[in-house]
Amino acid sequence: MPELKSVTPEKPCITPFLDASSASSVLVIIPTFNEADNIWRLVSELSSLYPSIADVLVIDDNSPDGTRDIVLSMQATTRGLHIISREKKLGLGTAYLTGFRYALEKGYRYIVEMDADFSHDPAMLQSFFDAMNGADLVIGSRYMNNTVNVVNWPLGRLILSKMASIYTRLITGLPVADPTSGFKCFRAEVLRGLDLERINSQGYSFQIEMNFRVWKKGFTIREVPIVFVDRSVGKSKMSKKNIREAIWIVWWLKIKSMLGFL
Numbered sequence: 421m422p423e424l425k426s427v428t429p430e431k432p433c434i435t436p437f438l439d440a441s442s443a444s445s446v447l448v449i450i451p452t453f454n455e456a457d458n459i460w461r462l463v464s465e466l467s468s469l470y471p472s473i474a475d476v477l478v479i480d481d482n483s484p485d486g487t488r489d490i491v492l493s494m495q496a497t498t499r500g501l502h503i504i505s506r507e508k509k510l511g512l513g514t515a516y517l518t519g520f521r522y523a524l525e526k527g528y529r530y531i532v533e534m535d536a537d538f539s540h541d542p543a544m545l546q547s548f549f550d551a552m553n554g555a556d557l558v559i560g561s562r563y564m565n566n567t568v569n570v571v572n573w574p575l576g577r578l579i580l581s582k583m584a585s586i587y588t589r590l591i592t593g594l595p596v597a598d599p600t601s602g603f604k605c606f607r608a609e610v611l612r613g614l615d616l617e618r619i620n621s622q623g624y625s626f627q628i629e630m631n632f633r634v635w636k637k638g639f640t641i642r643e644v645p646i647v648f649v650d651r652s653v654g655k656s657k658m659s660k661k662n663i664r665e666a667i668w669i670v671w672w673l674k675i676k677s678m679l680g681f682l
Contacts, residue, residue: 444500446474446605447528448545449519451512455536456485460494465542467498474545475500475528477519478536481509512602513626517619520611531606539648540603547644548605556610556639559596559631560603560646572650584666588628591670592677597643599631600624600666610639624666632673636682 448466452459459478466476480488480503491503504518516533523531530552534540544560551558562569563585570578581600588599604627614633621629635641676682 444473444475445529446470446532446549447519447523447526447530448474448476448532448534449516449523450476450478450534450536451515451519452478452480452483452487452536453509454483454485454487456483456487456490458536458538459487460490462536462538462542463491463494463498463501466545467501469542470545471499473549474532475502477522478503479506479515479519480504481506481515511622513619513622516626517616520606520616524608524611527608529608531608531611533602533604533606535602539650541647541649544603544644544646545605547646551642551644552605552607554640555642556607557631557634557641558605559598559601559641559643561596561598561601561643562646562648563597564643564645565597567645569645569647570650571647573648580663584624587667588670592628592632592674594628594632594635596631596635596641600627601646602627603646603648606634607639610634610637613637613639621665621669623661624663625669628666628669629673632677633682636677 450459450462463476463478466474478487478491478501480491482488482505488503488505491501495501495503504522506515506518520531532545532548540560548558548560563582568578568582570581573581584600585598588594589596614637619626619629619633631641673682
């Protein structure tokens, strides 16, 4: 897998990723709002696939459909399952930041972002773990090598997503084929190296901002190909506000970086 940036980290990460003896080195963060139809099966699959290396943290924004209750009921029989319940819907970005702080406080070495709706295949995490050898951030990409690996999206949404990727790379120079992807794995050292208090974006913008800040810090970013399958149950959380924010965030990041205020 070719490295996607020319800047060499000051302290390259060359420690082997992990093996079965590295219990609970990984935390998979799953933000939820009304995911009762998906969460039991997703947690069960993650627990079955990675029983000795990955814990799961669900961050639920007071889902009225009982998502929280399902997770609580699973804790008695599922190793390494944790939940943070928030009083109201506070957005994807704040959910992940809450999860990042939890992961750093608890001493996890690797932190995964993952959607709750099975658009991200749990089995693909193994390819992330393999790619983490020598990388600081691994991104699951829908658009590597001029391909489009998306299933069941309307044409309009596919065009919007692909154009957002092109637009982001054009304005910021970020060498990532899929900068809005929400399926990724960070080394803990990367998150410690960022000022998480300065990150306030949501949705697509949150993913763009995190990638940009990681890149500008000189960390090594790699992408691995994934197949993104649109949710079969539940409703998409993407809003027009998220789209508008993604349009201007790239300029904000570029200007802040040029002025040295990033």
